[in-house]
Amino acid sequence: MLATSSDPQVDGIDQNSLVQALIRAELTLYYGLFAHVASVTLLWYDYILTFxxxxxxxxxxxxxxxxTFWFLLRYPPLLLKSILLLGDYKHDWxxxxxxxxxxxxxxxxxxxxxxVHLTxxxxxxxxxxxSAKVLxxxxxxxxANLVPVLMVAHEAGTDASAVPPNGICLPMFNITCVIASLALALAFDVVVLILVVARCIVLWRQQADNGVLTILIRDGLGYFGSITLLNVLNVIGIQERINPAVLQTFxxxxxxxxTIIVCRMILNLRSVKQRSPRPESGRDSGIITYNDLTAPQQTILESIVDELYDVQTSSRYPLSWRRHRTGHS
Known part of the structure; x- marks a missing residue:
């Protein structure tokens, strides 16, 4: 449901252009309703399957x-999409x-x-x-993405023309800020995807005893690639002002x-983590053990990473365990 206050189709004097813009806005709202229904259905269906x-x-x-980290990832989308769906049926805004x-x-x-990006x-x-350097x-x-995000929120929150005469809620804002936010998010996805691909190739060459599916699923390459592709289609669709039905689908x-993909990745990693054998205590021998890694002196970041993400390709143990077992740093 995107409209722009600087778009000549809205601000222009030509009445035909204005009518066309209003028709497009109505179609966007119409197809947006179906998009919200599909979104709510997918989220709740996946939630029930994986509960x-x-x-x-x-x-x-x-x-x-x-x-808490899981809660912020899983439940706000369920709440948000359900509320947005109810708002689609309101016509006296x-x-x-x-x-x-x-x-x-x-x-x-x-x-x-x-x-999702923190994940x-x-x-x-x-x-x-x-290694913090890679981040x-x-x-x-x-x-940097916080700047256009806050600009969009401020502009839409103070827009005096958000409610047309028919009572439908249609905030007007500069599409440039939306494109900037989506472009920065896409740039983030692309950079992360490239880094993940590079790392997975290195790990796979070191020990190629695991197949491609392990790299695609457990290490997140398939997840990151799918999300990046979705965001590419989304940015292109908004920028090119494609058919409202296709745009709302994107x-x-x-x-x-x-959200669904990342939740599935977390659940898969947790499954691997729970099945992985935990080395016995080795403080005296200089080996860092599972209990050492989860000690109270850990930071919150280290605690979350150890609890979930320290699972490496082609290895029975996380990298932090393996390098001490083999004597490599």
Whole structure:
């Protein structure tokens, strides 16, 4: 449901252009309703399918920070899409209600995207042996994205023309900020994907006893690649102003599938983690053990990474265990 205050189709004097813009807006709202229905259906269907796994692999974890991290990834999209779907059936919007409705949806969606991207960073951090240097460029892109996100929220939250005469909520804002936000998010995805591909190739060459599916599924390459492709289609669709039905499909997929995909990746990694043998204590021998890694002196980041993401390709043990067992740093 994108409209722009600077678009000549809206601000121009030509009445035919104005009518065409209004028709496109109505079609966008119409197909947006179906997109929200599909989004809510997918999210709840996946939630029901994986609830038993979630209970076993997530909520059984004793670490509150890890459970909080999962909660922020899993449940805001369920709440957001359900509320947006109810809003699609409302046709007597007041100005302030419409502004708050849009800002709530935009910021909640941004929070979900931020947690998804944080998941990318944590997985990258683990794949590169907990090296913080590899996170520099993706982190800068993630922080830079806050600027257009806040600009869109502020502009939509103060727009005085958000409610047309027919009572439909249609906030108007500069499409440039939306494109900038999506482009920065896409740049983040591409950088992370390249780094993951490079690391997976190196690990695969070192020990090629695991197949391609292990790389695609357990190490996240398939997940990251799918999400990047979805975001590419989303940016192209918005930039080129394609057919509203196709555009809303792209938006729905880009807003829904990343959460589902990342949740599945987390559940798969937790399954691998729980099945992996834990080395016996080796403090005296200089070997870092599972109990050492989960000691209270760990930072929150280290705790989350160890609980979930420190699973490496072609190895029975995480990298932090393996390098001490083999004597390599």
């Amino acid at each position: 038993a796994w979630e209970k076993e692999r997530i909520w059984s974890c004793r670490k509150g920070w890890f459970r 007041k100005l302030r209600s419409c502004q708050l409705y849009f800002v709530f949806g935009w910021l909640t969606g941004t929070l979900t995207l931020f947690v 990318f960073l944590l997985r990258l951090y683990a794949l590169y042996g907990r 520099a460029v993706p982190t800068l892109l993630l922080l 938006i729905m997929l880009a807003a829904t599938l990343p």
